[in-house]
Structures are given as structure tokens and as C-alpha cells.
Amino acid sequence: MKVTIKNLTKKFASRDKNGEPVIAVNNLTAEFESGKLIALLGPSGCGKSTMLNMLSGILPVTSGKIYFDDTDVTDLTPDKREVGLVFQNYALYPHMTVLQNICFPLKIKKVPKDERIARAKKIARMVHIDEYLNRLPKELSGGQQQRVAIARALVKNPKLLLLDEPLSNLDAKLRLEMREEIRRIQRESGVTTVFVTHDQEEATSISDYIVLMKLGVMQQFSATRDIYNNPANLFVADFIGNPTINQLHGEYTSSGFKPDGTDEIIPIKADVAEGTRTILAARAESVTFNKGENGISAKVNDMYSSGKDWLLNIDIGNNNLRGYCDADYELIPEEIIKVQFKDKGVFLFDEKSGERYC
Amino acid sequence: MTEKKKRVRTYKDTDEKITAKSLIKPFLFSLPFMVGLIIFTVYPFIKAVLLSFMENYRFLSGKFTGYGLGNYQAIIADPNFINALKSTTKYVLIVVPISMALSLLIAVGLNSVKKLQGLFQTVYFLPLVTSSTAIGMIFRWLYDYDYGLFNYFIGLFGIDRIHWLADVRFTMASICIYGIWSMLPFTIILLLAGLQNIDPVYYTAARADGAKSRDIFFNITIPLLMPTIILTSIVNMMSAFKVYDSLFVLYGGKPGPAFNLYTVIYYLYDMFWNKNKLGNAAASAMVLFVIIAVFTLLQNLISKKTNYYK
Amino acid sequence: MKKISAGRIITYVLLAIGGFIMVFPFIWMLISSLKTWAECGSMPPTWWPHNPTLENYIYAFKTAPFLKYFRNSVIVTIVCTAATMFNTILCAFTFSRLKFPGRDIIFSLMVSLMMIPYEMLIITNYTTIVKMGLYDTLVALIIPFTSSIFYTYILRNFFLSIPDSLYYSARVDGASDWQYLWEVMVPIAKPSLVTIGLLDALACWNSFMWSILVVGSVDNRTLPFGLFAFTDQAGVRFERLMAGSSIVVIPVIILFLFCRKQIVTGVSKGGMKG
Secondary structure: OEEEEEEEEEEEEOOOOOOOEEEEEEEEEEEEEOOEEEEEEOOOOOOOOHHHHHHHHOOOOOEEEEEOOOOEOOOOOOOOOEEEOOOOOOOOOOOOOOHHHHHHHHHHOOOHHHHHHHHHHHHHOOOOOHHOOOOOOOHOOHHHHHHHHHHHHOOOOEEEEEEEOOOOOOHHHHHHHHHHHHHHHHHHHHEEEEEEEEHHHHHHHHHOEEEEEEOOOOEEEEEEHHHHHOOOHHHHHHHOOOOOOOOEEEEEEOOEEEEEOOOOOOOOOOOOOOOOEEEEEEEEHHHHEEEOOOOEEEEEEEEEEEEEEEEEEEEEEEEEEEEEOOOOOOOOOOEEEEEEEEOOEEEEEEEEEEOOOO | OOOOOOOEEEEEOOEEEHHHHHHHHHHHHHHHHHHHHHHHHHHHHHHHHHHHHOOOOOOOOOOOEEEOOOHHHOOOOOHHHHHHHHHHHHHHHHHHHHHHHHHHHHHHHHHHHHHHHHHHHHHHHHHHOOHHHHHHHHHHHOOOOOOHHHHHHHHHHHOOOOOOOOHHHHHHHHHHHHHHHHHHHHHHHHHHHHHHHHOHHHHHHHHOOOHHHHHHHHHHHHHHHHHHHHHHHHHHHHHHHOHHHHHHHHOOOOOOOHHHHOOOOHHHHHHHHHOOOOHHHHHHHHHHHHHOOOOOOOHHHHHHHHHOOO | OOOOOHHHHHHHHHHHHHHHHHHOOOOOHHHHHOHHHHOOOOOOOOOOOOOOOOOOHHHHHHOOHHHHHHHHHHHHHHHHHHHHHHHHHHHHHHHOOOOOHHHHHHHHHHHHHHOOOOOHHHHHHHHHHHHHHOOOOOOHHHHHOOOHHHHHHHHHHHHHHOOHHHHHHHHHHHOOOOHHHHHHHHHHHHHHHHHHHHHHHHHHHOOOOHHHOOOOOOHHHHHHHHHHHHHHHOOOOHHHHHHHHHHHHHOOOOHHHHHHHHHHHHHHHHHHHO
16 A cells, blocks of 8 residues: 655644744655555654654644545544554553454454454464464563564554564564564565664665654655665765764865865865865765875774774874775774775765755 | 634644544543532532531521521530540540551561461451441440450459440440451551562661661661551541441440540531531531541641652 | 571461451351350350350341341442442543543542542432432432542552553554453453452442431341341340341451452552542
8 A cells, every 4th residue: 555645744732942842743745655664764853753653543643644545544543544553562462362462453343253363373373473372472572572563463454564663672683583574574464564763774674765854854765775875965874874974074175075184185076166164975885995196195093893894994184984994904003095985975965954965 | 825823722742632522532431420429529518518607507498597607606616516526536546546556566577477477367357348337236245244255354353344335434445445456457458568668678788787676677667667657647547537337336326425425427427317407517527527638638748758669 | 497486486476366356356256146045145155155056147037137138238239339340440541541631630639529528428418319319229329439539549540550552552453442441451450440349349338327327218228237227126135136247247258258369459559548
């Protein structure tokens, strides 16, 4: 099912410290393709959970419309929206067994008992929880509880599956396992899925599309690969990617970008007035080093490992940055080396507004 | 399209609009409760307050001559009412401290033993659940002049038989014995709960510091239990102030010899039921209400101030 | 072998003596009820009936309609408790889960009504019952007591402790408020509900003064009133009065033996609120 969101806005009566009403979601428009996995991503307080709650109908909207395919569902209560919802704490009914939990939505729909159980068992097999049907939620591990919650959300064949921070209550190892599971289950069921997360790695690793939000405003909505390779603004470039993108402050000149604290220039072309304060952002993998003559001079500080890769920490003028180097790189602290930037993964932003120039 | 500023009231937390339709559900859900509450609590309360100020109220016609303090003047001038206040206060001041002290000992004892907890609990808490009518009946039997066990026991020590329920010198003692006995279970339960709320860490720490059992009791248990002790005392004072049911049975519905068992509630019932002086009954009810209200406020104040745990 | 300290033994002995004092009146009630008139009136008293007899019970059931009292008590207790629970559940739900302006203010007003002594209300309640034409009916013993703020207060606190996410889950699962209440909240609150129900049933069973006011005929008496009235018939025959008392007390003792834990927790939870 396709989800269309038009000019969606949510204001709360509570006020921020400047006395302005809190706008949790501000005039957001997007269209989610059917059968895709969409991540609502952003730091805490960005309005992503508010978005999810409006999609499920838990929160009424202030203005704007939500359509499921061509049906306007904006004013429908949660029970009439045919969505499945998984909470961060799973919200399993503590007094019901796994099977009863999964059956509950069907029981409410008055599906005959035999059919109910058959459907519940089928879903339970799909999420690999069929061994524990007669247990109570408290007898299950976190990962198992989550599988039950997903099964309960899926059993009624919802048009839309909503997951609220589905992985944040799990330990690191289980988190990796469950995120692949969510991807698998989503593929197998083919249901359009929206999940909320504050973890950019989680979002980029399993979603088809990402909606990145900040203070209620959508910063970018695009395919997951594009959001990394083609960020709309500095906030997006900064939020997505690990290690965090390098940021060099400086000035745009006719011949390129001049970082603060050096007279050398990084050649880059953009449609900007000369003398504009800008930020050159470069992914770690777009920074290359050589001990020859090509590129801009930099002073070596240190070198350290991030798992399988090695990062070299250097200074260009007043700016500090990191780039990948070989494990056998010969480190000489304070050595002056040359740095070059690739075309891909290097962007120029306005220093103040974060607007992207190239 | 011009944007008109319409004031729509909304809920603070979700910004949900308040519509008449959204009010129907809470109204219907609470309706059965509210109907009962209004008819049998709110209305009679207001009525009683008004009634206490109505002069010369006639029960049958519902007529009265005006508002004033006549009823209050009447009960203050009524020696029976003053007597009732006095004997109720005396009863409260005897029964509450003694039963608190006994309960504290028993509760500490119960808290310290592991075996037979269930049996002890059953035994100690039994009076709590049994009908005060039946208990009153049993005590009447125990207090019987000719064949009662109380007189048998004091006879063993060579003391003469006592008219427990008829001799003016002993009636207060006999109702106090009965009152203490029946107050114990409730008090023990509350103190026991308070004791079990004390974090064992304090005991372990005290023991590590070399404290003896007696030091622990006076320096840790009692201070930490103090809020519970105070609150339980207040609750008990309120319930002791309302003593009536049990005396009613103990004395077969009569106020005791020389009216010395006339409590405030006894007075209230007597004015209302036997003498048909509704104004006086309402005025005495107001006095009772004020006393209970003061205790309640005190209780709330203290329980807010002394919340060590949480 | 574990060493048992002298202090521990003393504690046990003192607790046993205290316990005996607490339970003795009931034992004495049962013993006396099994005695003949002659034995009951003998000095020194006998500690065990020579010829245990059910005569007094038969007398009680014959001369006074104890069976009818019993039936009335059962009806009043069951109906009153059921109605109270129903009202309490709905009201606690209204004030914990539903939304309406002024909800919390209204509730604190209700809580403050708890300090009104019940005796203050009887004057008007009696008139109300008479006006409603309910004087001398079992209904009169039930309807004034079906709205308990105290139980609602306890249950509301419990309901508030149930996470919101459970409610939203149920709503998304298609449940209405009504279904959520009965399918999810009530089963989860079962321990609290059992406690409240037991406390209320005990209060109904033992309720006495009100029934004297609003019940006139023998047919509508409940056990405590019946027992009180029995003194007129049995006179000073204490073996008979003790048999009557036993009839009132024994069902409650049996209930207490089975549900001690719930009752005790209920009392300790609620005690501080008066």
C-alpha cells in the first residue's frame, strides 16, 4: 500500500523555552512507495515518533492529510486504520501467552477460533517464534518478545507496519541479528513498513528510503544510497555516515576552497560568490594522502584503528580531519604530507545556513 | 480563503480537540458511579451541612424558620453532647496509645520470626474480618456477671466479681479492653507493612558498626518506622472517634448506665432516630466532620512530609 | 544443629500467648455454642463440652429464620460487591485512561469526599431511601454503597501504572476502549480486583447499623441484624447466642483462611488512606 503524506503538521500546546508553541512536525510532505522499508531518522526531539503516532492514529494531526492509497485516513481512529504497530518496549499483554497475544487482533475482529489459531501459527513460524507459543511474555528474552510483537502486528495483514525504535531495547549483538530479521520479515510479508530510529547506521543498513528530520522539519527524503552520496544539506551530511564527515571551515575563492589557517587552496568549483564563508565536507574515504608533491599540505597527528580500517588524523590549517590510510602506513608525528580529495564524497556547504553549493 | 481565528480548546499533551462527542464516553463510563455518588454522598453531605444551620426544622413537613446557629447552641448546651465528646475523647486517649504500643511489640515480634508466620497472621488478623455484632455478642458473654470468663479469672485471684457492663466505675475499662483488642489487628498489619518497607541495608550497616539488637531497635527501627507509627495513630484516632457499632451491641442498643458510654455517634443516632431532632443530629455530625477533617489534613500533611522511601 | 537463641524462644512464646488472646474469644464462642444450658451456666466453666450438642444451632434455625438471614446476607453481599466492582472498574478507567477537561481536578475533589464520616450521611440517605419507596427492601441495603471512592482510588492508581503503550497497541490491534478495558486492563488488574472485592464483600457481610435503620420486617434482615434481634428471642441464653454468632462468623473465617494474603495486603495498602 502506498502512503501519501501532505503538508502534515503537528503543534503541541506546550511551549518551548522561548515561549513559542512546539511544532513537532512542520509541513511535511512525502510519498512512501508500496512494499518498501522506510526509516524515519533523526536525533531525539526531531518529531519522528510524532510522525509515527500520526500514521497509526494515536495522535490527531493539527493540519495536513494522510492517505493510504487513495483513502483519506487523517481522521480515522487507530482501530480503523488497519496498521500494525510495534513499540520500543514491545507492549505485549502480560497476562496472555504468546499465542493469545498473536491471536488478539483476530479475536477482536471476531475471526473464528480455528482460523485465528491457524493464522497465528503461520505468522509465528515466519518470525521463528513457533516454539514458544504457550509461554508468557515475561518468560521470553528481549529478542523473542520483539518477534512476538512483530507477529502480533502482522497477523491481521495490516496495510502498513509501524515500528517505533524497534532495536533500542536490545543488546548490541542481538540488535544486528534483529535488524536483519526485520528486513527478512518485511521482504517476506511484502508489507509497507515505516520504522523510527535515531541510529543512522541502523537506518542505512536495512531501509530502502530514509526520511531524515530535524526539529520537526524534513531535511531529506530519498533512497538510502542517495542520502549518503548526495546529502541535501550540511545537517544530513553530518548526521549520516560513520566516521562523521570531515568539516573544513574556510572561504570560497575564484580558484577553489581556502581552509582557514593556510594559504593553500583546494580546487573545487561551485556557483558561489567569492569570499563566501563555506564549509568543505569530505567523507573519510574521499581523503587520500601522499608523501609527494600533489595536493594541499597537512600536518600528521596520530593514527588509530576503527575495527578493520586505520584512520589518520591530520590538521589542515586550523581544521582537523581524518581519512583512511593503509595499516602499514609509516607514522611520523608532525610530518608534513600532502592531501588530495576525490570528487565523490566531497561537498561544499554554506557556513551559516548549511545550504549545499556543490 | 480568509483565515479566521477560531478558539478551539485542546488537550495540553496531545493537542487533541475537545469536542462534545469526545465527552460522551467519559460521561457514560462514569455515569453509574456518579449517580450513586451524587445521590448518596454529595447530596446528603450538602443537605447535612444545610440542615445543621436550619432553625426549627420539621422532619415531616420539611419546613424551617430560617438559618442560624441554633442547633449548635442547642448541642453545646446539651450536657449529653458534652458528655459524649468527653467520653469519646477519653476512650480515644486510652485505646489508641495502648493498642499502638502492644501492636508495635507484636509487629516487631512477627517481623523477626520466620516459621509459623502464616499461622500467626491468621490468628492475629482474624478479628479484623469478623462482624462487630458477633464480636460484641461474644464480649457480652465474656463480661457476664454470673458466668463470664472475666469474672472467673479475677475470681482465681480472689477478686470479687464485677458488673463489667453495669457498674459505672468499670464500664470505661471494659469498653477499652474490648476497644484495644479489636484495634490490634489493623494496627499490626500497618506496622508490619511499615517494618517490611525498611531496607535491610540499614540493619546490615548497623550490625557492621557493632550495634546490638537493642541499639538497632531504638536507633534504626523506631526512627525509620516513625512516619508509619504517626500515620497509623491518626487513622486509629479517627476510627476510635467513630466508635459506635460495637458499643451498640455490647449494651444491647442502650447507652450504658448513667449515659457514660454516650459517644458522639451515639448522640447523632439518638437525636436522629429516637428523638427526631434532625437539626441537633446534623450539628453533631458537623462537629464530627470537622474533627475528622482536621485529622485527615494532618495525616496528608505528615505523609507528604515524611516520605523517606519511594 | 542450629543454635536457637533464648531471645528467639521468648519471642515465640510471647507471640503464641498474644495469638491465643486474639483468637480465644472465637474459640470460646464455638465451645459455648456446643454446650447445654446447664453446662454453659456452670461455675467454674468447663473447657470442653461434656456432651457436645448441636441443639443450640437447631434452636437458632428454628426460632429465628437464620436460614433466611443467611440467604439475605449472601444476596446482599454478592449483588453489592458485583455492582461495586462494576462501578469501580468503569470509574477508575474513566479517571485513568479516558480524557476530558478537568479530569484530575474532579478526581481530587472526589478523593477529598473520603473524609466525610459516613454517619453524617445517614440522616438524608434514610429519607432518600424512604422516598424512593425502597424502605424495608434488600435493595436499600445495596444501592447506597455501590460507589466507593476508596476502591476507585486504589484501582485508578493501579490502572495508571499500566503503560500507555499497551493501550495504544490494543487500539491499533482494533480494540475499542470498552474491549481494551475488559480484555486487557481488567485481567492485568486481577490481583487488585480480588483484593478490593474481598474487602468489599467483608464490609457488606458485616454491615449492621444501616440495616437497622432501613429494614423493618424480619424477612429482610441480614445476619448481623438477625443476630442482634436474636437476643430478644434467646434472652440471656448465651449458648444460643453463641450459636447464632457462630453462624455469622464461620463463613467469614473460612473465607479468611483461604484468602488471608489478599485481605491482609488489601488492608495494608488501603489502611493509610483511612
